Amino acid sequence: MSGAALTAELAVPARGRVAAAVPAGLLLLFVLLAVGAPSLAPVDPARQSLLARLRPPGTQVGGITHWLGTDELGRDLLSRVLYGARVSLLVAFLSVCVSGSVGTLLGMLAGFRRGLTEGLIMRVVDMVLSIPPILLAIITVAVLGPGLQNLILVLGFTRWPRYTRVAYGQTLRVAPLPFITASRLGGARSGRLLVRHVLPNILPALVVVATLEFGLMVLFEAGLSFLGLGIQPPTPSWGGILAVGRNYIASAWWIATLPGLCLFLLVLTVNLLGDQLRDRLDPRATVR
Amino acid sequence: MARFLVSRALQALVSILGVSTIIFVVMHLSGDPTLLLVPEGASREDVEVLRHQLGFDRPLAVQYADYLAGLARGDLGTSLVQRVPVSSIVAARLPYTLLLAGGALVVALGIGLPVGVITGVWRGTRVEALLMPVVLVGQSMPTFWSGILLILLCAVTWNVLPASGADSWSSLVMPAITLGALSMATFARLTRTGVVEELGRDYVRASRAKGVATPAIVLRHVLRNASIPIITVAALEIANLLAGAVIVETVFAWPGLGQLAIQSIAGRDFLVVQALVLLASFTCVALNLLADLLYGVVDPRITRLAGAR
Numbered sequence: 001m002s003g004a005a006l007t008a009e010l011a012v013p014a015r016g017r018v019a020a021a022v023p024a025g026l027l028l029l030f031v032l033l034a035v036g037a038p039s040l041a042p043v044d045p046a047r048q049s050l051l052a053r054l055r056p057p058g059t060q061v062g063g064i065t066h067w068l069g070t071d072e073l074g075r076d077l078l079s080r081v082l083y084g085a086r087v088s089l090l091v092a093f094l095s096v097c098v099s100g101s102v103g104t105l106l107g108m109l110a111g112f113r114r115g116l117t118e119g120l121i122m123r124v125v126d127m128v129l130s131i132p133p134i135l136l137a138i139i140t141v142a143v144l145g146p147g148l149q150n151l152i153l154v155l156g157f158t159r160w161p162r163y164t165r166v167a168y169g170q171t172l173r174v175a176p177l178p179f180i181t182a183s184r185l186g187g188a189r190s191g192r193l194l195v196r197h198v199l200p201n202i203l204p205a206l207v208v209v210a211t212l213e214f215g216l217m218v219l220f221e222a223g224l225s226f227l228g229l230g231i232q233p234p235t236p237s238w239g240g241i242l243a244v245g246r247n248y249i250a251s252a253w254w255i256a257t258l259p260g261l262c263l264f265l266l267v268l269t270v271n272l273l274g275d276q277l278r279d280r281l282d283p284r285a286t287v288r
Numbered sequence: 289m290a291r292f293l294v295s296r297a298l299q300a301l302v303s304i305l306g307v308s309t310i311i312f313v314v315m316h317l318s319g320d321p322t323l324l325l326v327p328e329g330a331s332r333e334d335v336e337v338l339r340h341q342l343g344f345d346r347p348l349a350v351q352y353a354d355y356l357a358g359l360a361r362g363d364l365g366t367s368l369v370q371r372v373p374v375s376s377i378v379a380a381r382l383p384y385t386l387l388l389a390g391g392a393l394v395v396a397l398g399i400g401l402p403v404g405v406i407t408g409v410w411r412g413t414r415v416e417a418l419l420m421p422v423v424l425v426g427q428s429m430p431t432f433w434s435g436i437l438l439i440l441l442c443a444v445t446w447n448v449l450p451a452s453g454a455d456s457w458s459s460l461v462m463p464a465i466t467l468g469a470l471s472m473a474t475f476a477r478l479t480r481t482g483v484v485e486e487l488g489r490d491y492v493r494a495s496r497a498k499g500v501a502t503p504a505i506v507l508r509h510v511l512r513n514a515s516i517p518i519i520t521v522a523a524l525e526i527a528n529l530l531a532g533a534v535i536v537e538t539v540f541a542w543p544g545l546g547q548l549a550i551q552s553i554a555g556r557d558f559l560v561v562q563a564l565v566l567l568a569s570f571t572c573v574a575l576n577l578l579a580d581l582l583y584g585v586v587d588p589r590i591t592r593l594a595g596a597r
Contacts, residue, residue: 127306130576131569132531135549139311139565142553143318219430223535226432227550239432246436246539249451250444257440260433268428 023273030266034085041079045236049074054252069254080236081259087237091152092217098156100163100210107167108194125161141229151230155217166209170202204281211277215270222263238263300577307569324558325368364563369555374563385544389529391460395468396475404479427473435466435539452541463540467532471525478521482514515586523579527572
């Protein structure tokens with residue numbers, strides 16, 4: 001199956017088309033807002049103004065309207081939330097890329113080589129999966145130090161086993177099929193077989209995992225930043241803004257509630273999209 | 289049965305060994321674990337002395353063997369910051385986290401199971417249309433946000449519950465609801481899937497034909513048959529609750545293991561952090577083992593099959 005077949009599987013029956021497009025559309029909106037943050041943000045997210053501290057949404061200070069209010073240093077919350085979306089999406093996207101490619105490669109190897117390779121890889125998968133993921137991420141970040149780059153690496157290298165499990169199972173399903181044997185008899189080497197024939201066939205299931213993992217990575221980044229282990233201030237991140245907002249909850253409710261709402265909507269959108277994709281790409285996984 | 293038990297217990301032991309190894313590797317990722325353990329601004333000589341004291345100047349293999357031997361004895365080391373055995377620091381906080389996780393589990397099962405059964409039995413009705421969004425929202429709410437919203441509502445606006453701390457039983461309410469919400473959604477979805485699947489089976493039709501009322505069929509037969517995946521996931525969820533406690537305890541200043549983990553990272557008390565991750569992982573392995581053994585009780589066919597192999 002190639003790209004065209006994947007598109008065909010994604011095609012939706014006409015009556016569900018509008019409803020089905022909602023999560024995808026919302027995700028696109030989030031991406032556009034994040035990419036366009038520099039031109040959309042009313043002011044520089046780092047600009048402090050001690051005269052405009054903790055102002056509620058909609059206040060005007062010095063000719064600037066703070067639509068979502070300001071934080072404890074008088075920074076515009078709307079601008080910080082927009083820039084926070086960049087961090088959130090970037091970390092989630094890159095860590096999914098890292099864990100997805102590492103996990104898929106190992107899974108395909110395990111399913112294709114069998115024997116010792118298989119046993120070794122799958123045992124390690126079981127072991128990593130028995131460490132609660134957020135704790136593994138916390139201890140690794142604590143050892144390596146916080147920051148954007150480490151965060152992506154840590155999330156990438158602690159989250160690969162889920163892809164490995166799926167890629168492994170799918171490779172076992174595909175490997176004995178006649179066209180693989182035919183291609184091997186035709187002289188194709190293992191690497192070529194994996195990339196040209198196995199990968200395209202196991203991709204749909206992996207896309208589903210990657211989507212659901214993307215939502216989880218958004219939550220992990222925000223959670224770690226909330227704990228002070230992720231993105232470091234002054235770089236705006238939703239988790240970091242929430243942590244500040246928790247301290248001002250009694251006097252400035254908007255600081256914690258609004259970035260949290262964005263986070264919630266993004267995760268909800270991605271989860272809905274993941275469920276949709278699963279229903280469409282992986283028919284065995286759902287009971288209707 | 290005995291063979292099944294032994295083989296599962298051996299697998300669990302291998303997992304524990306593997307988990308310990310992974311944590312050992314992670315602790316050495318920075319190159320020199322001594323630097324993780326000294327307070328910031330320690331002099332070079334102090335670091336050297338400490339490295340020798342702690343044995344970090346020995347070959348890795350020796351350190352690894354020593355670390356495993358310590359774990360086997362139940363020795364988690366001595367905190368360099370507080371100068372007390374790590375195990376006693378952990379033990380002091382453990383009851384709080386158990387209380388929180390227990391409360392969260394009550395919330396998760398107490399709401400999740402009935403919601404799952406109701407949406408499964410009344411599939412395609414307005415009841416389902418009303419309840420499923422609640423489940424979906426519960427699943428997507430980050431705990432550190434839902435917790436803050438609860439504080440805003442119950443502590444700031446209505447002033448009916450304490451915002452943080454662990455001074456009375458009422459302090460437990462908000463953290464338990466926050467932590468339990470996520471697992472609630474998982475239990476609800478799983479129960480619903482199981483109930484829908486089982487309701488389509490022949491024995492249900494036979495019972496119906498005999499004139500057994502739907503509640504009796506669901507409670508006596510369907511739930512028992514649908515409980516296998518619920519038990520597996522319950523084991524995983526308890527482990528998730530322990531891990532999720534890190535964030536929830538930070539939000540509510542609940543003095544359990546999660547808060548201890550964050551305080552220990554801030555205080556550079558890495559042996560405590562290491563002990564907490566090991567403890568959570570071992571618990572996870574043990575719970576999975578327990579779930580496997582429980583299957584046999586719930587569904588005797590499984591043990592018979594495994595024993596016959």
